[in-house]
Structures are given as C-alpha cells and as structure tokens.
Amino acid sequence: xxxxxxxELLSDHRGATLADVPLPEPGPGEVRVRVRAAAVNFPDLLMxxxxxxxxxxxxxxxxLEFAGEVDAVGEGVTAxxxxxxxxxxxRFGAMAxxxxxxxxxxxxxxxxxxxDEAAAYPVAYLTAYVALVRCARVEPGEWVLVHGAAGGxxxxxxxLAKAMGARVIAVASSAQKRAAITRLYGPDAVIDGAPGFRExxxxxxxxxxxxxxxxxxxxDIFDExxxxxxxxxxxxxxxxxxxxxxxxxxxxxxxxxxxVVGVRAGEYGRRFPExxxxxxxxxxxxxxxxxxxxxxxxxxxxxxxxxxFAMLERREVVGKVVLKP
Numbered sequence: 001x002x003x004x005x006x007x008e009l010l011s012d013h014r015g016a017t018l019a020d021v022p023l024p025e026p027g028p029g030e031v032r033v034r035v036r037a038a039a040v041n042f043p044d045l046l047m048x049x050x051x052x053x054x055x056x057x058x059x060x061x062x063x064l065e066f067a068g069e070v071d072a073v074g075e076g077v078t079a080x081x082x083x084x085x086x087x088x089x090x091r092f093g094a095m096a097x098x099x100x101x102x103x104x105x106x107x108x109x110x111x112x113x114x115x116d117e118a119a120a121y122p123v124a125y126l127t128a129y130v131a132l133v134r135c136a137r138v139e140p141g142e143w144v145l146v147h148g149a150a151g152g153x154x155x156x157x158x159x160l161a162k163a164m165g166a167r168v169i170a171v172a173s174s175a176q177k178r179a180a181i182t183r184l185y186g187p188d189a190v191i192d193g194a195p196g197f198r199e200x201x202x203x204x205x206x207x208x209x210x211x212x213x214x215x216x217x218x219x220d221i222f223d224e225x226x227x228x229x230x231x232x233x234x235x236x237x238x239x240x241x242x243x244x245x246x247x248x249x250x251x252x253x254x255x256x257x258x259x260v261v262g263v264r265a266g267e268y269g270r271r272f273p274e275x276x277x278x279x280x281x282x283x284x285x286x287x288x289x290x291x292x293x294x295x296x297x298x299x300x301x302x303x304x305x306x307x308x309f310a311m312l313e314r315r316e317v318v319g320k321v322v323l324k325p
Contacts, residue, residue: 001020001021001022001023001097001098001325002018002019002020002096002097002302002325003018003019003020003021003061003095003096003097004017004018004019004061004062004063004095004302004305004323005017005018005019005021005059005061005062006047006048006058006059006061006062007058007059008058009048009049009050009055010048011049013048013049013306015048015049016048016062016305018303018305021061021096023098024093024098024099024100025072025074025100026072026073026074026077026100027074027075027100028074028076029074029075029076029103029104030073030074030077030100030101030103031070031072031073031074031077031080031101031102031103032070032072032073032098032099032100033068033071033086033098033099033100033101034068034069034070034071034097034098035066035068035095035096035097035098035099036067036068036069036115036119036324036325037067037115037118037119037120037299037322037323037324038063038065038066038094038095038096038119038302038322038323038325039063039065039094039119039120039123039152039320039321039322039323040305040308040311040320040321040323041064041123041152042241042312043064044062044063044064044309045309045312045313047062047092048062054091056091056092060092061093061094061095061096061099062093062094062095063093063095063096063099063323064089064091064094064123065088065089065094065119065120065122065123066088066089066099066119067085067086067087067088067109067113067115067116067118067119068085068086068115069082069083069084069086070082070083070084070086071098074100074103079103080103080106084108085108085109085118086107086108086109087106087107087108087109087110087118087119087122088101088105088106088107088122089101089105089122090102090105095305095323095325096325097325107280107284108284110284110287110288111288112288112290113287113294116296116299117293117294117296119320120152120294120295120296120319120322121156121283121287121294122283123152123265124152124153124155124156124320125156125159125160125283125292126269126279126280127156127157127238127263128153128156128157128160128161128214129160129265129279129282130264130265130268130279131157131214131238131263131265132144132157132160132161132164132166132212132214132236133164133279133282134275134279135234135236135261135263136212136214136234137234138161138164138166138211138212139165139166140164140166141165141166141167142166142167142211142212143167143168143169143204143205143208143210143212143230144157144166144167144168144169144212144213144214145169145171145201145210145212145213145214145225145228146161146168146169146170146171146187146214147193147213147214147215147217147225148171148172148215148217148241149170149172149177149181149190150172150174150180150181150317151216151241151317152317152319152320153216153238153239154214154216155184155185155318155319156292156294158170158181158185159184159185159292159294160286161214162185162186162187163286163291163292166212167188168185168187168188169187169188169189169190169191169201169204169210170185170187170189170191171190171191171192171193171221172190172192172193173192173193173315178190178191178192181318184295184318184319188204189204191204197224197228198224198225198228202228205228205230208230208231209229209230209231209233210228210229210230210233211230211232211233211234212233212234212235212236213225213228213229213233213234213235213236214236214238215235215236215237215238215239216238216239216240217239217240217241217242218239218240218241218242218243218244218245219240219242219243219244219245219246220242220244221242222235222237222246222248223246226248226252226256226258229256230258231258232257232258233256233257233258233259234258234259235258235259235260235261236261236263237260237261237262237263238263248260294319294320295319295320296320296322297311297317297318297319297321298311298317298321298322299321299322299324300321300322300323300324301323301324302323302324302325305323308322308323
C-alpha cells in the first residue's frame with residue numbers, strides 16, 4: 001500500500017518518502033481502516049525530524065488524524081464492522097491507504113461531514129472543547145480572545161466559542177486570513193496580533209479586557225495577553241507556536257485575579273475517561289446539528305504531501321490541509 005514513511009530523522013523532511021509498505025494486520029482489539037483522508041498537523045512535521053516529544057521507532061508512517069471506512073477488525077472487536085464510516089486519531093500511521101488503530105480510538109463519522117471535514121475535526125475541536133468548556137467554562141456573552149485564529153485549533157476555537165454564545169475576538173496575522181475568518185464564522189471582531197493589540201482588545205471590551213484568552217502561540221503574544229485579560233479571567237495555555245515558552249511573574253495573576261490554565265485535551269481524556277467520552281460525544285453532536293463546521297483549506301493527493309507540509313510551514317493555512325491516500 002502507499003504510505004508516507006519516515007526512514008530517517010532529517011531537516012526539511014528529507015528522511016520522509018512515499019513508499020510501498022506491507023498492508024498492516026489488526027491485532028486483538030484493533031481495527032484496520034481504509035483511509036479516505038488524513039489531516040496534516042504540526043506534530044506530523046516535527047516528528048519527521050525528531051523534534052516532537054513522541055519519537056516512534058524508525059521507520060514509521062506519519063499522520064495522527066484521519067477518516068475512512070472500517071476494512072477489518074481484530075480479535076475481540078465487536079463495536080465496529082467492515083464498511084462502517086469512522087473518524088479518529090492515533091499517534092502516527094494515518095498517512096497511508098490503510099492504518100490500524102485501537103478500536104477505542106475511533107468514532108462514527110458524523111453523517112453531515114464529508115471525508116475531508118471528518119479528518120479535519122477530531123483533534124482541533126477536541127482541544128477547543130476541553131479548553132473552552134472544561135477548563136474555562138465559557139458562559140454566553142463572555143469575551144473570548146482567540147490567538148492563532150486561522151490555524152486548525154484556533155479556527156475551531158472561534159467556531160466553538162460562537163456556538164457557545166460567546167463574543168469572539170479572533171486574532172490573525174494577515175488581512176487575507178482575517179477576511180477568511182470573518183467570512184467563515186463571523187466573529188464579533190477580527191484583529192491583527194501585532195504588538196499593541198492589548199489596546200484594541202480593551203477598546204472592544206469596554207476597558208474590562210477579555211474574559212477568556214485562548215493562546216496556542218505563546219512568546220510575546222502570551223506576555224501581552226496578561227495586559228488585556230479581565231479580572232477573574234482565564235488564560236488558556238494551548239501551545240507555543242512562536243517557539244518561545246514564556247515566563248510569568250506571579251504578581252500579575254495575583255493583582256489582576258486571573259488564572260493560567262494548561263490545556264492538554266488528550267491527557268484530559270486519559271485522566272478522566274468518562275468525561276473524555278462525554279467531550280467526544282458533545283463535539284459529534286454539535287457537528288451533527290450543524291452548530292460547528294470544520295474548514296478544509298486544501299485537499300491534496302498523498303503524493304503532494306510536501307506541498308501540504310509547506311503550506312503549514314509558510315503559515316498560509318486557514319483551518320486544515322488534508323491528504324488523500
């Protein structure tokens with residue numbers, strides 16, 4: 001079968017290549033899926049050069065998020081049958097014509113979503129849900145500031161926050177991205193994230209600041225966010241796309257009365273399995289009811305994986321890029 005295989009950990013993804021590899025066999029408790037679409041995420045890029053915390057044994061197949069049809073089931077699997085339309089994720093292996101995953105890593109594909117959309121939503125919307133619902137407990141009418149709003153996770157946060165009745169300020173770096181976000185989800189405001197954004201946020205919120213700040217960027221963005229968060233606000237640490245992990249003097253949250261909350265959606269589900277299942281069910285229900293709608297920036301053949309990776313590296317993607325094996 002065709003697969004994007006990483007054979008060496010090298011810069012510029014030089015150790016990755018499109019290869020013919022053996023068809024994987026599902027073991028006990030596993031399911032083999034015919035992959036129809038696999039989403040591209042930053043961890044996929046980082047893993048090709050060994051810069052991600054997870055370092056699979058070489059060689060390995062890239063890809064952590066996908067949608068497709070059940071092809072075969074392993075011993076003991078009763079929840080799935082061949083032909084079932086599913087979406088799911090695994091730590092790697094999705095950028096191939098077939099992948100094997102634990103049966104518990106799958107969910108039924110929402111009927112309303114096509115293959116590309118179904119591949120694009122599990123990771124991003126789960127992160128957004130855990131952040132906004134579980135960690136921040138966003139209430140209707142609250143101001144939610146979303147940094148990196150054009151990225152897969154940021155765009156999901158904008159979409160979900162609007163569905164929750166929040167007033168959303170989306171932050172994006174280019175006029176093109178800001179126009180796309182406005183067209184897709186109609187946030188209450190879309191602003192530039194250049195230094196000085198705190199003044200704009202204060203103006204929009206009547207001087208109070210944002211009740212919730214969703215930050216997958218870190219660095220200078222985090223530093224300035226502490227200057228425009230409301231008293232009693234919740235600053236959500238989602239990631240460090242800027243490359244710098246910021247530091248915070250604790251007198252700031254003391255004086256301003258805000259909380260800094262780390263968001264690890266996958267770990268949340270592992271620590272609290274019952275709530276993790278509820279999170280997934282809630283996202284699927286929102287998708288089925290058309291209250292959220294994942295956006296696919298580009299859908300490419302697996303053979304064009306380098307262009308898909310490059311789109312993320314050039315920071316031009318609004319939403320997700322998917323590959324079609």
